[in-house]
Amino acid sequence: MNQNIDNLIGESTCFLEVIEQVSQLASINKPVLIVGERGTGKELIAARLHYLSGRWDQPFIKLNCAAINENLLESELFGHESGSFTGANKRHLGRFELANHGTLFLDELGNSSSAVQEKLLRVIEYGELERVGGNKTLKIDVRLVAATNENLPERVNKGEFRADLLDRLAFDVVTLPPLRARTSDIIILAQHFAMLMTKELDREFFAGFTESAQKALVQYSWPGNVRELKNVIERTIYKTPADVLIDEIQFDPFKSNYRLIGESNSHSSNMTSADEQFPTANKAMSTENQISPSTIIETTQFPINLKQSIYDTEVHIIQMALKHTQFNQKKCAEMLGLTYHQLRGYLKKYQLLDQK
Numbered sequence: 322m323n324q325n326i327d328n329l330i331g332e333s334t335c336f337l338e339v340i341e342q343v344s345q346l347a348s349i350n351k352p353v354l355i356v357g358e359r360g361t362g363k364e365l366i367a368a369r370l371h372y373l374s375g376r377w378d379q380p381f382i383k384l385n386c387a388a389i390n391e392n393l394l395e396s397e398l399f400g401h402e403s404g405s406f407t408g409a410n411k412r413h414l415g416r417f418e419l420a421n422h423g424t425l426f427l428d429e430l431g432n433s434s435s436a437v438q439e440k441l442l443r444v445i446e447y448g449e450l451e452r453v454g455g456n457k458t459l460k461i462d463v464r465l466v467a468a469t470n471e472n473l474p475e476r477v478n479k480g481e482f483r484a485d486l487l488d489r490l491a492f493d494v495v496t497l498p499p500l501r502a503r504t505s506d507i508i509i510l511a512q513h514f515a516m517l518m519t520k521e522l523d524r525e526f527f528a529g530f531t532e533s534a535q536k537a538l539v540q541y542s543w544p545g546n547v548r549e550l551k552n553v554i555e556r557t558i559y560k561t562p563a564d565v566l567i568d569e570i571q572f573d574p575f576k577s578n579y580r581l582i583g584e585s586n587s588h589s590s591n592m593t594s595a596d597e598q599f600p601t602a603n604k605a606m607s608t609e610n611q612i613s614p615s616t617i618i619e620t621t622q623f624p625i626n627l628k629q630s631i632y633d634t635e636v637h638i639i640q641m642a643l644k645h646t647q648f649n650q651k652k653c654a655e656m657l658g659l660t661y662h663q664l665r666g667y668l669k670k671y672q673l674l675d676q677k
């Protein structure tokens with residue numbers, strides 16, 4: 322059996338309901354629309370529909386429609402004859418032809434042009450198409466599976482998507498739940514990805530997560546769903562030494578750059594906060610002086626306002642650097658790795674010019 326099927330992990334009721342629906346749909350030769358937030362597993366579900374169907378030994382062809390220029394999409398889907406447009410030197414087989422007798426998975430098809438939508442309707446209804454620039458009608462037998470994270474009924478209401486095409490595409494709709502709606506799967510998935518990463522790093526075993534790490538994983542809202550969970554776990558495993566129980570989850574690789582600000586190191590009681598941040602005050606910035614993410618204490622409590630936090634952090638760093646250099650802007654710029662003009666730009670932007 323194909324590995325895509327074995328790799329779908331989850332035991333929550335809502336996830337198992339989806340799996341059950343997919344098993345029933347797989348054998349029916351009708352188009353299916355898969356909807357769900359980014360990273361919820363739409364592509365894996367499309368593969369499952371194919372490999373559980375009678376077409377499993379025929380081609381499973383995928384196309385991400387959003388990744389292709391609107392003009393090229395038509396020829397990518399339906400193929401073109403040589404000379405049909407500038408640059409079309411030889412005949413090109415479209416994805417429908419390549420997928421003949423198998424399944425064609427069209428990802429993010431919500432934004433396709435009306436010409437493409439019209440041709441799609443015809444191929445779904447009658448199994449007929451013409452290559453771009455060709456006049457021969459080809460008969461094809463393809464099962465169509467489409468996915469989107471857009472609200473297609475809303476796009477139909479706005480006149481941006483054909484209602485008759487949506488009706489045809491959505492013989493049945495599989496709606497994937499976001500990860501936050503299936504919290505009981507979070508730890509199972511986390512453990513699965515941790516084991517895979519442990520293997521990839523050639524480590525002997527995975528020590529596990531502490532209770533507080535598990536709590537953090539379950540409480541997080543996972544806007545990027547399973548893909549985000551996979552990334553977070555892989556990063557955490559790779560940053561934690563082998564054989565060590567995981568207590569801290571590295572949710573955000575960027576967050577750390579702003580974390581040290583305002584936090585004091587208990588071992589440096591004689592230093593001022595500015596001394597800690599800028600130990601080599603009068604030297605130009607060197608890499609040794611940069612704050613390393615790994616030295617940074619992670620105490621952020623979500624939710625936070627990211628933009629406001631970045632704003633506050635920048636103002637705070639600049640104010641500390643100004644104070645440290647006794648408001649010598651040239652030295653201050655050097656200390657922050659900025660040109661004098663860049664620093665002036667920040668001072669203006671944050672209205673810090675008149676501060677002393």
Ligand SMILES: Nc1ncnc2c1ncn2[C@@H]1O[C@H](COP(=O)(O)OP(=O)(O)OP(=O)(O)O)[C@@H](O)[C@H]1O
Pocket residue numbers: 328329330331357358359360361362363364365366470547548551
């Ligand atoms: N139930 C699951 N079990 C194991 N891995 C999963 C599961 N769901 C998703 N994944 C993994 O999460 C990642 C994202 O999955 P996938 O690409 O199928 O999502 P998607 O909904 O198509 O995302 P997008 O909307 O961004 O295209 C992949 O690495 C996939 O293997």
Ligand SMILES: [Mg+2]
Pocket residue numbers: 363364428
């Ligand atoms: Mg996808």
